[in-house]
Amino acid sequence: MIDVHGVLLLSPVNYYLLGSVISAAALVCLYVMLSRLRRARWLEDTPTSKVRSAAQGLVEFQGRLDAGGHSPLVSPLGGVDCLWYRFRVEEYRRSGKNDNWQTVEQGCSERPFLLCDDTGSCWVMPKGAEVHPRHRRRWEGSQRWPAGQSVKTGLLASLIGKRYRYTEEWFEEGEMLYALGWFESRGGGREAFDHQAAARQVISRWKADYDDLLARFDRNADGQLDMTEWDRVRQAADVESERLARLEGQRPLVHALGKPARRGLPFILSDHHEQDLSRRLRRRSLWSLIGLVITAPLACWFWIA
Secondary structure, eight states: OOOOTTOOOOOOOOHHHHHHHHHHHHHHHHHHHHHHHHHHHHHSSSSOTTTOOOSEEEEEEEEEEOOSSSSSSSSSOOEEESSSSEEEEEEEEEEEEEEEEEEEEEEEOOOOEEOOOOEEEEEETTTEEEEEEEEEEEEEEEESSOOOTOOOOOOOOHHHSSOOEEEEEOOOOOOOEEEEEEEEEEEOSSOOOHHHHHHHHHHHHHHTTTHHHHHHHTTOOOOOOOOOHHHHHHHHHHHHHHHHHHHHHHSOOOEHHHHHHHTOOOEESSSSSSHHHHHHHHHHHHHHHHHHHHHHHHHHHHHHH
């Protein structure tokens, strides 16, 4: 299509397609800008707590990474001893004049690890976390899964066969960890024990084996429990619930940090220093703002013109 000034124009279909792509890019830039800026504000405005004195809920910790008695994990691509890893395998593909890297394998570990400060320790449940690791390695090879450290790279790999790119990130034991997430403590007598609910659960469990219940409480052996016998069942269940409450109070106190149940609250893990991580997030927000300044006017021009 040619306009009156002799300028080559796009076809209507391609015109609206390009406008949609630019509009989507503007929305992505807006989302990244706001989300990264909000993350940086969470980091800067949340005071650092100690494990022993932390309140239940959203907290910020800084401490040393520890395996908590477990053997170290081994990263699947590079074979690195670590406490957490994330990996991605990409394949180089050509289609006509187009070529790009496409992800064929990816994943991350979910095994808990400990964060220890000078007052105590807390289990970190990394599932669902936004993780910013310092350790990151990228290399290429000719196999979907690299065989140890012997890999073929660059031109040699493309001549011999398929070409793959590997990316791996990890946390190492003994390093400092910054963590912002939802903190909960279990055991140690800190939780309120519902005696009535426990007694009802005890009775329900006993009812599941009704023959045994009759053998224990059917004093007149008539094959059913009358009101007096049911009173004895309830009294015995109350005694059992008291025993369970004592056992619950004797359980060791365990702290855990994980993803908040409430949508919108952050769960961030990083072995960067807090100030460094905040600067990185603000830098990403700034780059997204620049992208928004470029794409938003273009998107408006496409739909208004």
